[in-house]
Amino acid sequence: VSDLGEHALIERITARLSLPPWVIVGPGDDAAVLEPVRGALDVLTTDAQVEGIHFDRRFVPADAIGHRALAVNLSDLAAMGAEPRAVLLSLMLPGALAVSDVDGILDGLLALAAEHRVAVIGGNITRSPGPLIVDVTATGVVGRRRALTRSGARPGDEVYVTGSLGNGLAGLRALQAQTAADGPHVSHYLRPAPRVRAGLMLSRNRAASACMDLSDGLADAARQIAAASSVRMVIDAAALPIGPEARGWFETHGQNPALAAAAGGDDYELLFTVRPSQRGRFRGALRLMRDLPITRIGSVAKGTGVVLRGPDGERPMPAGFEHFADGTAD
Amino acid sequence: VSDLGEHALIERITARLSLPPWVIVGPGDDAAVLEPVRGALDVLTTDAQVEGIHFDRRFVPADAIGHRALAVNLSDLAAMGAEPRAVLLSLMLPGALAVSDVDGILDGLLALAAEHRVAVIGGNITRSPGPLIVDVTATGVVGRRRALTRSGARPGDEVYVTGSLGNGLAGLRALQAQTAADGPHVSHYLRPAPRVRAGLMLSRNRAASACMDLSDGLADAARQIAAASSVRMVIDAAALPIGPEARGWFETHGQNPALAAAAGGDDYELLFTVRPSQRGRFRGALRLMRDLPITRIGSVAKGTGVVLRGPDGERPMPAGFEHFADGTAD
Numbered sequence: 001v002s003d004l005g006e007h008a009l010i011e012r013i014t015a016r017l018s019l020p021p022w023v024i025v026g027p028g029d030d031a032a033v034l035e036p037v038r039g040a041l042d043v044l045t046t047d048a049q050v051e052g053i054h055f056d057r058r059f060v061p062a063d064a065i066g067h068r069a070l071a072v073n074l075s076d077l078a079a080m081g082a083e084p085r086a087v088l089l090s091l092m093l094p095g096a097l098a099v100s101d102v103d104g105i106l107d108g109l110l111a112l113a114a115e116h117r118v119a120v121i122g123g124n125i126t127r128s129p130g131p132l133i134v135d136v137t138a139t140g141v142v143g144r145r146r147a148l149t150r151s152g153a154r155p156g157d158e159v160y161v162t163g164s165l166g167n168g169l170a171g172l173r174a175l176q177a178q179t180a181a182d183g184p185h186v187s188h189y190l191r192p193a194p195r196v197r198a199g200l201m202l203s204r205n206r207a208a209s210a211c212m213d214l215s216d217g218l219a220d221a222a223r224q225i226a227a228a229s230s231v232r233m234v235i236d237a238a239a240l241p242i243g244p245e246a247r248g249w250f251e252t253h254g255q256n257p258a259l260a261a262a263a264g265g266d267d268y269e270l271l272f273t274v275r276p277s278q279r280g281r282f283r284g285a286l287r288l289m290r291d292l293p294i295t296r297i298g299s300v301a302k303g304t305g306v307v308l309r310g311p312d313g314e315r316p317m318p319a320g321f322e323h324f325a326d327g328t329a330d
Numbered sequence: 331v332s333d334l335g336e337h338a339l340i341e342r343i344t345a346r347l348s349l350p351p352w353v354i355v356g357p358g359d360d361a362a363v364l365e366p367v368r369g370a371l372d373v374l375t376t377d378a379q380v381e382g383i384h385f386d387r388r389f390v391p392a393d394a395i396g397h398r399a400l401a402v403n404l405s406d407l408a409a410m411g412a413e414p415r416a417v418l419l420s421l422m423l424p425g426a427l428a429v430s431d432v433d434g435i436l437d438g439l440l441a442l443a444a445e446h447r448v449a450v451i452g453g454n455i456t457r458s459p460g461p462l463i464v465d466v467t468a469t470g471v472v473g474r475r476r477a478l479t480r481s482g483a484r485p486g487d488e489v490y491v492t493g494s495l496g497n498g499l500a501g502l503r504a505l506q507a508q509t510a511a512d513g514p515h516v517s518h519y520l521r522p523a524p525r526v527r528a529g530l531m532l533s534r535n536r537a538a539s540a541c542m543d544l545s546d547g548l549a550d551a552a553r554q555i556a557a558a559s560s561v562r563m564v565i566d567a568a569a570l571p572i573g574p575e576a577r578g579w580f581e582t583h584g585q586n587p588a589l590a591a592a593a594g595g596d597d598y599e600l601l602f603t604v605r606p607s608q609r610g611r612f613r614g615a616l617r618l619m620r621d622l623p624i625t626r627i628g629s630v631a632k633g634t635g636v637v638l639r640g641p642d643g644e645r646p647m648p649a650g651f652e653h654f655a656d657g658t659a660d
Contacts, residue, residue, distance in 0.1 A: 030409035030542060033412075051459070126378055135378065147355055
């Protein structure tokens with residue numbers, strides 16, 4: 001992109017944006033100005049996709065990089081029960097990057113933004129002397145006392161997860177191995193669907209006591225909710241909704257599917273807890289989630305930590321991974 | 331920092347934060363939740379500091395990296411007339427970076443945040459396979475119909491600038507040359523003071539018709555206001571408030587001080603226009619800006635483009651630099 005100047009590149013991007021009427025000042029000024037939503041709280045999150053850490057350009061196409069950069073942020077908003085509104089896009093571009101790759105990143109990001117009615121209201125573009133980086137800040141709104149935090153789980157609550165597990169890890173491994181780089185697990189890895197509607201329905205119906213997304217895996221999310229809520233979480237290994245292609249991949253490669261799916265990241269599903277007294281509202285929310293499968297996978301007890309209950313008894317939940325310690329996956 | 335895990339590093343940072351009561355959910359959940367300000371509009375901006383593009387670790391200490399990463403964003407809010415409230419911090423850290431450098435970045439960022447009563451409400455931390463990057467998103471508030479945009483200048487308006495010019499460029503060049511790496515120009519480059527109060531006073535008093543910050547230099551800012559407002563801007567070279575140390579540096583190195591100061595970036599002053607009918611309100615705002623010098627440097631006319639008027643007549647404003655085309659400075 002070094003043959004195109006910064007201003008020309010910004011114009012190329014802003015020409016593709018359409019702005020809703022509540023954007024008072026959009027891209028092209030020092031900052032963006034938004035009309036707030038009456039009676040709602042503001043929700044803000046930021047997450048970066050870094051080449052060589054979160055994606056590998058040899059097998060992640062440009063549009064998937066853009067899709068993922070937005071999806072991980074929408075997943076964070078979903079986990080708070082927030083309705084996404086707007087994003088700021090911070091692009092750090094290597095000089096040798098093709099302009100068509102920038103267009104591709106925008107293609108993927110803007111398609112997902114349109115699907116969720118999210119406005120790109122501003123951002124920043126700079127050269128990178130190293131990796132390609134797409135850093136997105138997303139803002140949304142949530143009703144007062146409706147935010148889904150991690151600290152509300154109590155003994156006796158039931159534990160649920162949306163969608164299916166293991167696809168993120170199995171999809172990544174399939175792409176890395178360059179075998180069968182196709183199928184639902186690969187699609188899940190490349191273009192995850194953030195569970196925005198599920199988060200909104202849980203929040204608006206006050207149907208969950210705690211919620212978190214699985215960006216760092218089920219094991220990590222369960223551990224974080226258990227710690228923030230000062231409870232013990234018991235997960236039933238046999239109940240985990242492991243995707244068929246993911247299960248096949250794990251079994252073919254000699255891995256225990258439940259352990260692999262629990263430890264793997266990049267799934268972007270929601271893990272949440274439901275109080276017995278919330279069951280009626282939860283059933284109401286379920287009806288509004290359309291075709292999304294929701295699976296009960298465990299329960300909350302007194303104590304601390306997370307255990308995986310299998311046919312051979314209980315064992316501690318395997319360690320998830322931290323982005324920092326393990327650079328090979330998200 | 332590779333010996334410290336991601337969670338440990340996040341805990342190390344969040345332990346240093348103090349949060350105002352309008353932060354409903356702070357760091358440690360999927361996203362931050364804020365109580366909005368009644369009757370105000372939300373203002374959002376993002377800007378990254380990338381090692382090798384915006385700073386050189388050989389002569390920019392860690393605390394200055396943190397200071398600058400926040401200052402460039404506060405400067406953008408100031409240029410909109412917004413009051414800063416909160417920031418999200420996105421850190422991309424090379425594995426070989428010392429933990430003391432992370433602490434230093436936080437030192438500089440948090441000291442400036444405290445000075446402006448800005449809360450760090452969340453963020454994200456990841457490894458970088460290449461450069462150190464500090465990407466900040468800042469949010470603030472501005473009264474309805476009080477935002478200072480770039481498009482409001484009209485023929486007959488007067489043109490003003492805050493503070494002094496040329497220090498950013500002269501300070502950078504002095505540091506690069508490793509000579510006299512001290513003095514006001516060097517301090518200005520390393521730890522610029524964003525003109526938050528000046529922007530607020532101009533906005534609240536409705537004392538400016540257009541405003542922009544000088545992060546990419548006076549030439550660039552004048553050109554952008556002229557283009558967005560569809561006017562011609564005439565800048566008086568003799569009136570430019572060039573800092574004495576910057577002037578000395580330019581003269582010693584055979585550069586025309588006015589041209590160098592106009593083209594150079596990293597000054598983070600405000601360029602703004604005042605309608606003749608606003609003069610009374612402008613004088614009121616001036617009294618509230620305390621010791622900050624404000625200099626009239628030109629006027630707005632019919633037409634397009636920007637000219638620099640000197641003793642030899644008018645000449646086109648020199649090109650500023652774009653981050654993208656010129657990687658040697660900010």
